[in-house]
Amino acid sequence: MSKFNKKKDAAVPAVNTASLPDIVFMLLFFFMTVTVMKDSTLKVENTLPNATEIKKLEKKDRVIYIYVGKPTREYEKVYGTESKIQLNDKFADASEVGDYILMERAKKPQELQNVLTTSLKVDKDANMGIISDIKQELRKVNALKVNYTTYEGDAFRNLQ
Numbered sequence: 444m445s446k447f448n449k450k451k452d453a454a455v456p457a458v459n460t461a462s463l464p465d466i467v468f469m470l471l472f473f474f475m476t477v478t479v480m481k482d483s484t485l486k487v488e489n490t491l492p493n494a495t496e497i498k499k500l501e502k503k504d505r506v507i508y509i510y511v512g513k514p515t516r517e518y519e520k521v522y523g524t525e526s527k528i529q530l531n532d533k534f535a536d537a538s539e540v541g542d543y544i545l546m547e548r549a550k551k552p553q554e555l556q557n558v559l560t561t562s563l564k565v566d567k568d569a570n571m572g573i574i575s576d577i578k579q580e581l582r583k584v585n586a587l588k589v590n591y592t593t594y595e596g597d598a599f600r601n602l603q
Contacts, residue, residue: 487512487529492567493596500590505559507547507586509540511573512566526569528577537576541584548586562590567601 489512500506510529514522518534527534530543548556561581565574581589 483508483529483531485510485515485529486518486532486534487514487527487566489564489566490568491564491592491594492601493598494591494593495595495598497593497595500560500562505551505555506562506590507544507559508562508564509543509577510564511569511577513568526566526573528573537573537580540577540580544581544584544586558588559586560588560590561586562592564592 487510489510511526512529513519513524514527514534522534528537528540529535530539535543544561548559551559563574563577578589581587
């Protein structure tokens with residue numbers, strides 16, 4: 444009498460997992476290509492100053508970084524609270540900057556060696572004397588293209 448009968452033995456079909464490995468490997472390759480490896484651990488406090496006239500560096504492979512600031516809390520007991528220079532993952536004196544620049548320049552391809560920029564990431568509370576010493580060492584090794592890394596903003600906020 445009933446026209447519509449319910450199927451009592453209707454089972455849910457199994458999920459097709461044939462394409463699952465393809466999806467996993469596609470995601471793996473995607474994250475492998477877009478992930479940037481960290482090249483150094485910051486051991487100094489680095490609160491960058493603000494500036495109004497800034498320009499973004501286009502090619503990061505042509506930049507050599509020098510960090511200047513007070514050592515972080517875990518390094519204060521060993522190195523004190525005066526501003527220090529960090530080259531890659533170690534603390535250094537201003538006299539070591541020239542050798543560091545020459546070493547980093549030698550690691551780069553020949554066509555990039557003459558267009559390298561030295562970027563100074565200096566804490567806004569750092570002593571200007573240490574910056575002057577770094578610039579003297581850069582002049583000795585003919586690394587005259589110097590960049591100061593800053594945040595965009597009102598420069599008067601640096602005075603606080």
